[in-house]
Amino acid sequence: MHVRRHAVTLAVALLLAAVAPRLYAQATRVAVVDLQRALTETEDGRRAKARLKRTFEARQRTLDAKQRELKALQEEIEAQQKVLSPEALQKRVEAFQKAYMELQSTYMEYQRELASKEAELTQPILSRMQEIVQRIGQSEGYTLILERNESGVIWVPANLDLTDMVIQQYNASSSEGSSRRGRRSSKRR
Secondary structure, X not given: OHHXXXXXXXXXXXXXXXXXXXXXXXXXXXXXXXXXXXXXXXXXXXXHHHHHHHHHHHHHHHHHHHHHXXXXXXXXXXXXXXXXXXXXXXXXXXXXXXXXXXXXXXXXHHHHHHHHHHHHHHHXXXXXXXXXXXXXXXXXXXXXXXXXXXXXXXXXXHHHEOHHHHHHHHHHHHHHHHHHHHHHHHHHO
């Protein structure tokens, strides 16, 4: 009797061992999404990128003007080096070094400003994208959705990349929101 019970238990265990991996594999669905690509391809992302570009170009023009002034000062020092007294030359070199340090400081300040502005403009977009990814994951029955650039994914079949779907849903939700806002403002008139 014990042998028969062990035989039945063994048969059930073997059956489960054979069937369980197939059941588990069928239930597991994994996909990827490239949030950086989605960010650059959504309408809001493009607008944010354009705003950042305008800010960057304005800052770059300022830096370029300061660099030209610095270069002119350097050339002036080099041209007058032989005719200036050592004290006057030292004052000019110190003025040049001070201007150079100010330029470096301004550059670092602009870098921090641009990074802060980028985070400010992109964070709301990325948050909405994450909500869309969660909705897709739940509605489509995905077990796991990985961020393509941060998860070390080297290759994935196109049918498992949800980036285009996220972009479409994001743009659709943005256009719905803007059309609702437009209707609200026209009702107020």
